[in-house]
Amino acid sequence: MSGISIRAGAVVRTLAFIVVALALCGIVFELAGYSALLMLESVVEGAFLRTGGWAQSLRWALPLFITATGVAISFRCGFFNIGAQGQFYVGAICAAFVADVLGGAPAALVLPMTFLAGMAGGALWALWPGYLRLRSGTDEVITTLMGNFIAALALVYVTSGPLKDPSGTGQQAASPLLPAVYRISDSQGISPAIIGIAAAVALAMWVLVNRTPFGMLASLAGRNPTMVRFQGARLWTLGLSSFLISGGLAGLAGTIELLGPTGRIASGFLPGHGFTAVLIALVANLSVLATAVVSMFFGGLASAALYLPILAGLPAAAIDIFNASVALFITAKSGLLDRLLRAARLPT
Amino acid sequence: MTEFHEFMVAILRSGTPLVYVTMAGVIAQRAGVWHLGLEGVMIVGACATILGIVLTGSFAAAIVIACVLCVAASVLLWFVIEKLGANPIIAGLGLTGLGIGGTALAVQALFGSLAAVTAPFGVPRLGAAFGPYGALSIFVLMMPFVVWGMWVLLCRTRFGLRLAAAGEHPLAARSVGTDPARVRLIALAAGGVLCAIGGAELAAGGLTIFAQNMTAGRGFMSFAAVIFGAGHPIAAAFAAMFFSLVGVAGIRLQLLFGASIPHDVLLSLPYLATILGVWISGRMRGGAKAATEASELRDY
Numbered sequence: 001m002s003g004i005s006i007r008a009g010a011v012v013r014t015l016a017f018i019v020v021a022l023a024l025c026g027i028v029f030e031l032a033g034y035s036a037l038l039m040l041e042s043v044v045e046g047a048f049l050r051t052g053g054w055a056q057s058l059r060w061a062l063p064l065f066i067t068a069t070g071v072a073i074s075f076r077c078g079f080f081n082i083g084a085q086g087q088f089y090v091g092a093i094c095a096a097f098v099a100d101v102l103g104g105a106p107a108a109l110v111l112p113m114t115f116l117a118g119m120a121g122g123a124l125w126a127l128w129p130g131y132l133r134l135r136s137g138t139d140e141v142i143t144t145l146m147g148n149f150i151a152a153l154a155l156v157y158v159t160s161g162p163l164k165d166p167s168g169t170g171q172q173a174a175s176p177l178l179p180a181v182y183r184i185s186d187s188q189g190i191s192p193a194i195i196g197i198a199a200a201v202a203l204a205m206w207v208l209v210n211r212t213p214f215g216m217l218a219s220l221a222g223r224n225p226t227m228v229r230f231q232g233a234r235l236w237t238l239g240l241s242s243f244l245i246s247g248g249l250a251g252l253a254g255t256i257e258l259l260g261p262t263g264r265i266a267s268g269f270l271p272g273h274g275f276t277a278v279l280i281a282l283v284a285n286l287s288v289l290a291t292a293v294v295s296m297f298f299g300g301l302a303s304a305a306l307y308l309p310i311l312a313g314l315p316a317a318a319i320d321i322f323n324a325s326v327a328l329f330i331t332a333k334s335g336l337l338d339r340l341l342r343a344a345r346l347p348t
Numbered sequence: 349m350t351e352f353h354e355f356m357v358a359i360l361r362s363g364t365p366l367v368y369v370t371m372a373g374v375i376a377q378r379a380g381v382w383h384l385g386l387e388g389v390m391i392v393g394a395c396a397t398i399l400g401i402v403l404t405g406s407f408a409a410a411i412v413i414a415c416v417l418c419v420a421a422s423v424l425l426w427f428v429i430e431k432l433g434a435n436p437i438i439a440g441l442g443l444t445g446l447g448i449g450g451t452a453l454a455v456q457a458l459f460g461s462l463a464a465v466t467a468p469f470g471v472p473r474l475g476a477a478f479g480p481y482g483a484l485s486i487f488v489l490m491m492p493f494v495v496w497g498m499w500v501l502l503c504r505t506r507f508g509l510r511l512a513a514a515g516e517h518p519l520a521a522r523s524v525g526t527d528p529a530r531v532r533l534i535a536l537a538a539g540g541v542l543c544a545i546g547g548a549e550l551a552a553g554g555l556t557i558f559a560q561n562m563t564a565g566r567g568f569m570s571f572a573a574v575i576f577g578a579g580h581p582i583a584a585a586f587a588a589m590f591f592s593l594v595g596v597a598g599i600r601l602q603l604l605f606g607a608s609i610p611h612d613v614l615l616s617l618p619y620l621a622t623i624l625g626v627w628i629s630g631r632m633r634g635g636a637k638a639a640t641e642a643s644e645l646r647d648y
Contacts, residue, residue: 324445332432
């Protein structure tokens with residue numbers, strides 16, 4: 001019983017800080033001369049109310065969910081892997097290379113290899129910060145952040161060099177659009193395949209976190225590494241695996257973007273993906289089930305971002321501002337709020 | 349000889365913003381705040397300086413506006429970390445996002461597009477008396493004095509000791525009548541002024557332009573310089589200059605080798621140097637074991 005009320009308290013706390021973040025955003029927008037109310041209206045309309053809004057929100061939510069469950073596992077283990085963006089990019093780059101090299105082969109061969117390459121690429125981009133952290137104590141916050149910048153440059157290089165679309169004339173460098181046989185969805189981005197992958201990831205991660213010794217020890221390692229060592233577990237193995245899993249999942253999300261909705265890689269595509277995934281993991285308090293719900297919310301915001309310029313005349317950056325202010329407050333523990341909650345609970 | 353002067357000018361021009369922001373990071377670090385919001389405060393400084401010059405036509409007014417806004421942003425971070433007990437890393441990253449998004453929004457709101465904003469003039473220049481260095485801004489000349497001043501303040505005064513005590517052992521600081529929260533507020537606010545100068549130098553020191561997301565990780569690099577320099581103002585300043593040296597050397601290499609090395613590989617050199625710097629400082633500080641123990645302290 002008390003477990004439920006603690007959880008309800010956590011949910012109320014999270015919602016309260018999202019409201020605070022919204023209020024802060026509203027102030028920023030009003031100062032900049034935009035109508036905060038109009039923005040709120042157009043976000044809700046763009047994300048959920050308009051026809052096909054839910055499907056579009058789901059399109060953004062699924063890759064975010066996959067990356068966010070990965071981020072959550074490294075956070076659980078006590079590592080601030082904030083390099084999901086870079087891991088997502090490197091995964092997509094590796095997948096694009098494999099799809100390009102194997103071009104012409106039957107899809108039954110190309111698709112598994114592409115997925116494998118994408119996950120391996122993402123895992124690789126998490127491997128070196130993990131290794132440096134565990135071997136030499138190099139702070140993973142900085143290495144993964146720097147990894148994001150390097151991966152973004154690598155993406156620019158690849159899309160304007162080796163994998164350049166020869167017919168592309170746009171301002172954004174991009175790889176050629178993949179042929180339809182290799183795509184797992186059309187540009188709408190919703191297909192049984194993608195939903196199936198996300199469901200499989202959800203199930204696997206839930207089991208891993210809640211029903212295996214690894215998940216248990218990883219969560220313990222995040223709270224008290226010394227104790228885990230005394231329990232006889234190998235911090236090294238736990239830590240490195242958590243880095244590899246989180247990188248691999250970000251790479252998987254990159255591969256889905258490549259084979260699914262986007263159909264290609266382009267320089268600087270989905271720039272806020274990794275940061276949003278970190279946010280989702282934190283808002284969901286690192287729980288797999290909550291991550292699914294929260295992903296839908298942030299997926300809705302991402303889909304609404306495309307409609308803001310049309311509906312409210314706001315730049316798409318408005319959503320980044322909202323996400324950032326959620327990040328500012330999400331880890332706060334408000335003493336005042338806790339006291340209010342306790343007071344509200346006393347009579348029962 | 350002119351080659352050398354050009355090289356030095358380039359290093360000073362790209363290194364000075366980093367050094368100012370690094371000083372902001374040092375003072376925060378010593379007070380016990382992992383300041384990952386440097387990037388966000390810096391871009392606010394850069395944007396406010398350029399927009400301030402465009403709107404008021406006066407550099408002095410612009411830098412005052414930049415300082416006020418940067419101090420306000422820093423105080424917001426202080427409030428969230430100190431009063432709401434948020435995790436400094438996540439809150440700092442949030443502030444960074446807020447700075448990058450907010451400046452883009454401000455430019456869009458004022459000019460109706462996201463194109464770069466150009467100001468008619470920038471930070472006052474040193475002038476012909478300095479020969480080949482005359483094109484540099486006055487902030488470049490101020491920089492060594494600021495670093496020296498920081499060293500005196502942090503390592504040779506009572507306030508510096510209190511600051512270090514508030515960072516290292518808040519309980520001990522409290523027991524001798526120092527309020528750690530207040531010390532951190534002062535440290536972050538002072539850091540706001542330094543970030544404003546760093547941002548102003550970046551946007552208006554060489555160029556006179558503000559572009560969306562123009563800090564491009566320099567705030568994070570400064571944070572890495574703080575770590576590399578072990579929180580010591582002079583060492584951290586050298587670390588920041590080292591990162592800028594690597595960046596400038598990369599651009600020079602490109603001029604030398606032309607197309608044989610991809611442009612983007614050279615652009616990633618400063619980021620690689622940053623990783624190297626943090627790796628070295630991690631090793632010097634006792635490697636993985638010490639880091640594991642330290643990470644228990646930043647649990648959220």
